[in-house]
Amino acid sequence: MGLVGLAHASSHFGHLLLPLLFPVFMQEFGLSYSELGLLMTSFFVVSGVGQACAGFVVDRLGARPLLFVAMGIFIAACLAASTVTGYRGLIVVAALAGFGNATFHPVDFTILNQRVSAPRLGYAFSAHGLTGNLGWAAAPVFFAGMGALLGWRQAYVAAAVMYAVILGLLVLQRDKLSTRVAPRSAPPGQAQAAPAEHAMAFMRLPVVWWCFGFFLLSTMTLAVVQSFAVSILKAMHGIS
Template structure:
């Protein structure tokens, strides 16, 4: 049996699982950090390159379109050669992309660097979740998902907290060089600890449940499982909501509620830190897989209510960062349960492929959202930005329960399938 299918009494030492979770989480933090290199620097880039918010949003679209394509392909690569070389290669590409941003003298150079960054970013979810599903014991997997989400969220929080002060002190190009240094340091650390990134050997294949075993013989047969595509749709809308919060919600809030400029970047960092805090509680909630849809529904419902309040209600400027924090807290609590939705739809020996396809929905959503909401910003429709965010969060509630409905149509019980055992 694999580490992920051992009974709780045979759990490996906590230190062994913790080292895997820590290294994977650190790489995940760099991935999320690199996703937010551009957005906090939009005020500098807009002036430097004389471009609109729509054109700046197009850079994010390029990044996430490339990342989506790579994420799907890298899932197959992870299942074939293992996650370690894929993970290290992605970190190297992210460092190279940050240096490319720093050296850019034309908009086209920014776009080319966004392509390189997308190539690097696309490998992380298939590699990360294959390592976690394979090497972390089942009794600790909910907390592993929680830690994975927390480190990613802290990576998002670090980006504006680091990039904006460095840009103010030394310029945006120096900020980009600093970002490249962050990626390189983590790459060297993971190379030093590369022995811990090998998949644990398995002595017997896991027994698949009816849902997980549907036509699991061929490399593409998992695509016939409806729950996989329902998860893809859920992550598409999840990413749209996240993209709005990261790129446009702080600026829209500034215009609607007269938020001081110095607080705008702080709103995003507060959101991310509170989201990470919520994921701590979410790790405990995810220990019961049967209620993951309810957890997601409640979290997204509360977040939608906060977004509508920001759009339509009287909000004093000082309260805006607090509302960002509250929205991050309730959204973050749903994060580990969100990942459990995918795990429960994953057939045996296809972890990398399933997470690659499903999480490409994240990239596609983040690719399209900047085009729509960037245009709303250019048209000064700031209320529409927040109303649109609330609508997308509402769709997430329906999507989560649709995943459950489709999964139940495939199997008679609501017991979670065995954890994937993929190389």
């Protein structure tokens, strides 16, 4: 639970890699609110499409390899952010961060479902949600502190170092993150008990679409607050 929670916190930390520096980007690169909004649209489109596909990849390859790849992508996103010179570079950073974020929920829940006993699974899911919120809470403190101390570009380098440390810890504890992959067919000599359902059969369930609608609307609302709260407070009240 602790390792998965740490990974989930780092994922939510990555949601705010760009929004916390929006006032800086507006001043440095002369960006408008529409251009800033497109950055977050890029992040969430890449993340959303990638997350829909990641579950199938996790079933085929296992959760652990994708977790390591995602952490590596976040490292690349932070290093790219530290060197950006304009809007195109920020678009690349947004896409990288979205791609890194895409795998976390399929990976996390696969590991928790396979590695945590049924009586403790509710606690595991609660801890998973809590650590995600802690990641959101840590990001403003981290970037405000590192930005004031080192400058915003060096703050991104420090974030890359943080992700590298977390990746190193996950690699050291990799035995606790192993999962079984979904079998593609019955073993040789063993007949299948019933015809296998299509991989997309779950799309026929109404509850899937109810949950999708709920999370779509809640995420849209939360994303607006997270992405533009800093810029709005600075513009309206002069808060630095």
